[in-house]
Amino acid sequence: MSLNVKRLGQLDRAAKKAGLSRSAYVARLVDRDLERADAAPAPEGDADELTRGRERPGPP
Numbered sequence: 001m002s003l004n005v006k007r008l009g010q011l012d013r014a015a016k017k018a019g020l021s022r023s024a025y026v027a028r029l030v031d032r033d034l035e036r037a038d039a040a041p042a043p044e045g046d047a048d049e050l051t052r053g054r055e056r057p058g059p060p
Helices: 005-018 022-039
Strands: none
Touching: 005 022
């Protein structure tokens, strides 16, 4: 993942305020985001295998 200096500073300040390391804070954000994505209904015809709870097939 790549972040510009401004965003990295914002991330570090938010992590410090939450009492977490940068990695722990990012992990929390990712978990929260994925939980919200799982809870939100996918628009009809727009769901892929992951949003329907199935794994993507491997390469042929």
